[in-house]
Amino acid sequence: MSNEATLHSQQEVMHGAHDHHDHEHHHEDSFISKYVFSMDHKMIAKQFLITGIIWAVIGAFFSVLFRLQLGFPDATFPWLESILGHWAKGGRISAEAYYALVTMHGTILVFFVLTAGLSGTFSNLLIPLQVGARDMASPFMNCLSYWFFFLASLVMMASLFVQTGPASGGWTMYPPLSALGDASIGSKIGVDLWLTSMALFVVSQLLGGLNYISTILNMRTKGMAMTKMPLTIWAFFFTAVLGVLSFPVLLSGFILLLMDRHAGTSFYLSDIFIAGKALANEGGSAILYQHLFWFLGHPEVYIIVLPAMGMVSEVLAVNSRKPIFGYLAMIGSLFAICILAFLVWAHHMFVTGLNPFLGAFFVLLTLLIAVPSAIKVFNWITTIWRGKIHFTPASLFSIGFVSTFISGGLTGIWLGNSSIDIHLHDTYFVIAHFHIVMGVSAFFGMFAGIYHWFPKMYGRFMNNTLGYIHFWITLIGAYLIFWPMHYEGMAGMPRRYYDYSNWASFNQFEPLNHFISVVVIVVFATQLLFIFNFFYSIFKGRKMTTQNPWKATSLEWTTPINPGHGNWPGEIPEVHRWAYDYSKDGRDFIPQTEPIGPNESAH
Amino acid sequence: MNTMTLEQRKKIHPHKYSLWIAMGSITMMFIGFTSAYIVKRAQANWLAFELPHIFWLSTAVILLSSLTIHLALKQFKERNMRRYKQLITVTAILGVAFAVCQWIGFTQLKNVGLPLDGPVSASFIYVIVGVHMLHVLGGVVALLVMFARAYRTRIRTYSPVPIEVAATYWHFVDVLWIYLLIFLSIAR
Numbered sequence: 001m002s003n004e005a006t007l008h009s010q011q012e013v014m015h016g017a018h019d020h021h022d023h024e025h026h027h028e029d030s031f032i033s034k035y036v037f038s039m040d041h042k043m044i045a046k047q048f049l050i051t052g053i054i055w056a057v058i059g060a061f062f063s064v065l066f067r068l069q070l071g072f073p074d075a076t077f078p079w080l081e082s083i084l085g086h087w088a089k090g091g092r093i094s095a096e097a098y099y100a101l102v103t104m105h106g107t108i109l110v111f112f113v114l115t116a117g118l119s120g121t122f123s124n125l126l127i128p129l130q131v132g133a134r135d136m137a138s139p140f141m142n143c144l145s146y147w148f149f150f151l152a153s154l155v156m157m158a159s160l161f162v163q164t165g166p167a168s169g170g171w172t173m174y175p176p177l178s179a180l181g182d183a184s185i186g187s188k189i190g191v192d193l194w195l196t197s198m199a200l201f202v203v204s205q206l207l208g209g210l211n212y213i214s215t216i217l218n219m220r221t222k223g224m225a226m227t228k229m230p231l232t233i234w235a236f237f238f239t240a241v242l243g244v245l246s247f248p249v250l251l252s253g254f255i256l257l258l259m260d261r262h263a264g265t266s267f268y269l270s271d272i273f274i275a276g277k278a279l280a281n282e283g284g285s286a287i288l289y290q291h292l293f294w295f296l297g298h299p300e301v302y303i304i305v306l307p308a309m310g311m312v313s314e315v316l317a318v319n320s321r322k323p324i325f326g327y328l329a330m331i332g333s334l335f336a337i338c339i340l341a342f343l344v345w346a347h348h349m350f351v352t353g354l355n356p357f358l359g360a361f362f363v364l365l366t367l368l369i370a371v372p373s374a375i376k377v378f379n380w381i382t383t384i385w386r387g388k389i390h391f392t393p394a395s396l397f398s399i400g401f402v403s404t405f406i407s408g409g410l411t412g413i414w415l416g417n418s419s420i421d422i423h424l425h426d427t428y429f430v431i432a433h434f435h436i437v438m439g440v441s442a443f444f445g446m447f448a449g450i451y452h453w454f455p456k457m458y459g460r461f462m463n464n465t466l467g468y469i470h471f472w473i474t475l476i477g478a479y480l481i482f483w484p485m486h487y488e489g490m491a492g493m494p495r496r497y498y499d500y501s502n503w504a505s506f507n508q509f510e511p512l513n514h515f516i517s518v519v520v521i522v523v524f525a526t527q528l529l530f531i532f533n534f535f536y537s538i539f540k541g542r543k544m545t546t547q548n549p550w551k552a553t554s555l556e557w558t559t560p561i562n563p564g565h566g567n568w569p570g571e572i573p574e575v576h577r578w579a580y581d582y583s584k585d586g587r588d589f590i591p592q593t594e595p596i597g598p599n600e601s602a603h
Numbered sequence: 604m605n606t607m608t609l610e611q612r613k614k615i616h617p618h619k620y621s622l623w624i625a626m627g628s629i630t631m632m633f634i635g636f637t638s639a640y641i642v643k644r645a646q647a648n649w650l651a652f653e654l655p656h657i658f659w660l661s662t663a664v665i666l667l668s669s670l671t672i673h674l675a676l677k678q679f680k681e682r683n684m685r686r687y688k689q690l691i692t693v694t695a696i697l698g699v700a701f702a703v704c705q706w707i708g709f710t711q712l713k714n715v716g717l718p719l720d721g722p723v724s725a726s727f728i729y730v731i732v733g734v735h736m737l738h739v740l741g742g743v744v745a746l747l748v749m750f751a752r753a754y755r756t757r758i759r760t761y762s763p764v765p766i767e768v769a770a771t772y773w774h775f776v777d778v779l780w781i782y783l784l785i786f787l788s789i790a791r
Contacts, residue, residue, distance in 0.1 A: 137617035206628055214620040244624055248632035252734075256639065259730060264720030267643070267727075283648040283723045288639055295635070 029565075037147070039139035040565040044146050045125035046457060049450070051153060052117020053531060059108030062101045064524050069093045071517025073499050087165070095498045096185050099168035102496065103186070104160065106171025107194070111201055112156070114304040114442045116149050119243075122307055122449050123212045123236040125457065129556035130230050132221025132573060134566045137214040141207045148204035152197045159193035167194035170496065172297065175268035175289050179260040182274050192261065195254050202247045202254075209247075212240035221555070223575035227331075228592070230554050230579040231324060234331050235310020238338045239303050246299040246342070253292030260284070287352050294345035301438050302341045305405075306334065308445020309376060312398040314579075315448045316380055318552045319395035320387025321588060323580035323603065326379040333372030340369050350418040351425045359418045366416035373409055377402060388583070392550075393467030394452035400475045401444040407479075408437025411486065426496070429489025432482045440478045447471075450534070455549055459562045460541030466533040470526055477523035484512050553591050554579045578603050622768050626775045629738065633779060636731050637786055643723055644790060650722040651791040654784075655711040661704035662784060665739070668697035669777045672746075676770045680763055688753050691746050691766075694773070698743040705736045728787065735783060739776050745769050 038044060065084075068077060069092070076091035087097035124142065128135055136142045159166040168186025169177040173194065181188045216237045220229070256267040260281075268289045269281035317324040324330060346354055346362040354362075380402045389395065411433040414420050424430060447470075454462050493506050500506045500513075548557040555575070559567050573593040581590040585600065596602055643649070675690035709729060712718075717725035749769055 137621060141621070206625070210621045210624045210628070213624050214617045218615065218617045218620055244628045245631050248628050249635035252632050252635035252639070255730060255734065259719075259726065263726075265726040265730075266720075266723055267639075283646075285643060285646060288642055291642060292635055292639060 037143060039135070039143045041124045041128050041136050041139065041142060042457070042563070042565075042567075044142055045121050047146050048116060048120035048124060048149070049457075051150065052113050052121060053534070055108050055112040055117065055153065056527075057531065059105050059113060060524055060527060062105040062108070064520055065093060066098055066101045066105070067517040067520045069098055069498065071513045071515075071520075073501050096165060096168065098498045099170075099496075100165045100186055100190075103168045103170055104166050107156070107167075109439065110171060110300065110304070111198070112153065114439070114446075115205065115243075115300070116201070118442060118446050118449075119236065119239050119303065119307045120146070120149065120208060121446075122232070122311060122453070123208070123240065125453060126232050126556065127212055127215050127236055128219070129456070129559065129563075129567060130233050130554050130579075131216060131219060132224055132555050132575060133215060133219035134568075134572070136211045137219055138211055142211050145204050145207035145211065148200050148207065152200035152204060155193050155197035155200065159190050159197065162189050162193065164188040164190060166190040172290075172293055173257070174293075175257060175260065175286050176272055179257060179268055180272070180274065180279075181261065192258075195258055195261075199251060199254060202251045205243050205247050209240040209244040212236055213244065216240075221572045221575055227328070228575055228578045230310075231313040231327070231330050231334075232307075232310040234334055235306045235313075238334050239306045242299040242303050242306070242338055242341055246296040246303075249292055250296035253289055253296075256292070257289065287349070290349050290352060291345070294348045295342070297348065298345040299341040301434070302337055304438055304442045305445070306337070308401060308442045308449075309334070311445050311449040311452070312380065312401045313383075314554070315394045315398045315452050316383050316402075317580050317582060318452075318550050319390045319392055319398070320384045321390070321582045322383055322387040323582055323584075324379065325382040325385075326375070327578070327580060327603075329375055330379055333375040336372040337369060340365060340372070344369065347416055347418075347421070350421045356418070363416060363418050367413060369416075370409070370413055373405075377406055377409075390550075392451065393462070393464060393471055394448045396468070396471045397444045397448035397451065400471065401441050401448065403475070404436050404441045404444060404478065408433060408435075408441060412437060423492070424489055426494055427489035428485040428493050428495055431495050432485035432489060435485075436478070436482050440482070444474075447474075447530070452550070453556075454534075454537065454541075455544045456556055456559075458538050458541070459544050460537055461544065461549070462537040462541060463533050466529060470530045470533070473526040474523060477519050477526070480519045481516050481523065484516060488512070548591075551589050553577075553581055553589050555592060558591065558593060616764050618764060618768055619771070622771055626772070629775075630779070633731070633735070633783070636727075636734070637783075637790075640727050640731070640786075641790060643727070648723075650724050652715075652717060652724065653791075654728070654787055655708035657704050657708045657711060658784060661701050661708070662780065664697050664701045664704060665777050665780055668694050668701065669774050671697065672770045672773045676763070676766055679766050684753060688750065691750055691753070695743050695746040695750065698739055698746065698773075701739055702736050702743075705732055708732070724791075731783060731787070735776070735780060738779070742769070742773050742776055745772065 033039075035043065038047070065080070068075075068080075077088075078091040080088035080091050080093060084093070084097060087094055087100075093101070124136075127133075156166075164185050166186070167173065167178065167190040168184070169191070173191065177183050178187055178191050181191075216229075216233060220226075256265075259265040260267050260269055264280075266281040266284035268286050269279065269284040270286075272279045272281060313324055313330060344362055344366045346358065347366045350359055350362075380398075384399070411429070415424060415430060415433055451462055451467055454460070488506075488509050491506070491509070493500070493509060500509070544561050547559070547561060550557070555573065558573055560569060575592045576595045577590065577592055579592055581592075581603065582588070584590060671690050672694045675687050675694060678684075678687040678690060709732075712725060712728065719726055719729045746769060749766060752765075
């Protein structure tokens with residue numbers, strides 16, 4: 001770790017700030033240090049966001065491809081052969097390609113988009129701006145964090161183009177399938193590249209997480225007590241804690257898997273026959289990997305959804321012109337979710353032969369998560385209740401988040417019960433559940449964040465009309481895609497299958513699958529509209545003319561319209577009150593920087 | 604500039620803080636390994652064996668290196684740069700010696716018929732001890748950087764933070780090794 005580089009850059013930040021203070025004197029930034037190896041947290045946030053958007057398009061496009069197979073198993077699409085080559089001979093996606101697409105869709109969306117793209121973007125952008133710091137605790141490590149992510153992206157991207165294709169054993173990469181190169185075409189070099197990429201990714205997340213935590217705990221401006229921070233910061237804090245504690249365990253699981261693949265060890269392998277030939281491996285346990293994987297894997301879903309929760313809390317309070325309802329309860333429930341996240345991993349493993357007695361504890365702990373989740377939902381609804389709601393695209397997406405979080409969360413109670421899970425495990429019900437509660441919800445939180453803080457990032461607004469179209473089609477589309485899957489799952493339709501046509505009992509779902517696939521294509525096209533809006537608005541959007549367009553109280557809106565490196569031209573403002581003084585004492589809002597008046601009580 | 608520095612610097616230096624979180628993170632990784640070990644041990648076909656004796660020597664070496672880096676920090680604070688440079692050199696050498704000892708331990712294991720691709724209980728030793736060794740070597744690299752810095756004439760650093768961070772990390776890998784040794788000796 002180069003401490004010196006960090007300190008130097010911090011000094012630079014401070015010099016920079018000083019220069020702006022004295023006006024006119026610009027401090028020189030080359031193209032490379034400004035746009036490429038930038039140490040400015042705002043630029044790093046944009047780098048994470050745009051890389052995440054590129055991955056999101058790829059990952060979502062993969063889902064369109066495999067939905068074509070699921071919706072139209074008999075049809076042929078000649079154009080598929082021209083883009084996928086021998087993976088889609090005759091215009092029909094091959095079974096190998098199907099599994100590769102499904103695996104990569106999961107990996108890309110879970111890790112590269114909703115982990116790096118979501119918390120990477122907004123933790124970087126908002127933590128220094130909202131706690132009142134010039135930059136992160138270590139801007140150099142922050143820069144490294146992005147570039148490790150970039151490397152991970154390159155390796156993962158490369159794995160799409162190797163001859164035997166990318167990893168295709170499912171995004172969870174369970175052994176023995178993933179541990180044996182001979183087991184399938186998708187277990188060859190694709191898995192090595194996958195593991196390498198993920199190891200780099202873990203390093204990136206750890207570097208980022210360390211920074212987020214130490215920035216939040218150490219670099220708050222004067223007066224910014226922990227209980228005066230906006231809920232976004234609390235959410236990013238717990239997200240980082242979850243990441244820092246769970247990603248290393250995943251890494252240890254991956255190291256053992258790599259050893260099994262290449263050093264001949266038998267951590268996960270025992271008594272295996274491939275093509276009638278017995279392997280020498282003995283004494284391993286494939287379940288061990290599942291324990292290590294889900295010890296990260298479960299906190300990972302909260303790593304994805306907590307930042308969205310934080311941003312939604314903030315956006316809802318700002319846009320309903322009311323203080324957030326139950327601020328301390330919100331923090332308490334984030335904390336409770338954070339603790340419970342580590343105690344429920346075995347609910348992914350009810351059908352692995354887990355001791356039913358042990359299973360009962362995991363059921364109990366899993367169902368307990370409903371309590372903090374319900375507290376949060378209640379508080380969001382009471383926040384907008386009788387509020388003066390401004391229906392911006394950001395606030396619509398936040399309300400959409402609450403909707404999908406409820407409907408996806410309720411099915412979690414079904415799946416959390418081990419006895420019901422035996423029937424529903426590995427069916428489309430599970431797909432419906434986690435896509436709504438974690439996929440769609442997290443995306444809605446992310447969209448809310450992008451629409452809301454776009455002016456802070458680029459000094460311009462995104463187009464509202466396109467935003468409304470984007471919101472309504474995405475919300476309706478998401479429900480049309482995933483709601484029917486509940487019925488398929490309850491009927492027992494298993495997930496991960498390539499073709500159901502030989503299965504008479506599921507023939508009834510054929511028209512439903514057509515329908516879902518068509519909606520997927522429409523929703524995908526709408527996301528392209530959003531991306532057009534995003535990039536068009538960076539250059540041509542309506543310009544921001546006031547510092548505080550949403551009339552919000554938090555610190556990021558006290559910076560100039562296009563803040564330089566160092567964020568505030570002069571002194572960092574001092575904070576006197578919490579971030580949610582809306583509609584107080586007959587005033588629409590009171591910024592955090594305003595001292596408490598003599599006749600006024602703090603919240 | 605000074606006021607700004609003060610304004611952002613609370614009780615504990617951000618780098619030290621980050622280090623503590625990083626140490627928590629590394630600990631979690633080893634908790635992952637050791638709990639996998641416990642889970643695996645409870646299952647059938649677990650082969651118990653004695654740890655290579657040289658691990659006791661490597662323990663002595665790393666304990667000694669903790670002492671030398673502690674003294675190095677003390678000398679640095681007293682601006683006794685000659686002694687400081689000697690002491691971090693000794694520490695780095697002891698770090699490498701530790702890694703060599705572990706490596707000899709691996710060959711001893713192999714010689715008694717417990718190779719890496721042998722029984723799972725042996726594979727675990729290689730992986731756990733090996734990953735720990737990499738963390739010690741990472742510390743050695745950090746010390747080499749400190750060393751180069753101490754010989755630099757153009758810029759002089761008076762801040763004890765980097766060496767304090769390195770020393771804390773060094774003690775951490777030391778304690779981590781003691782934990783692993785006790786764990787591996789008891790849970791055989």
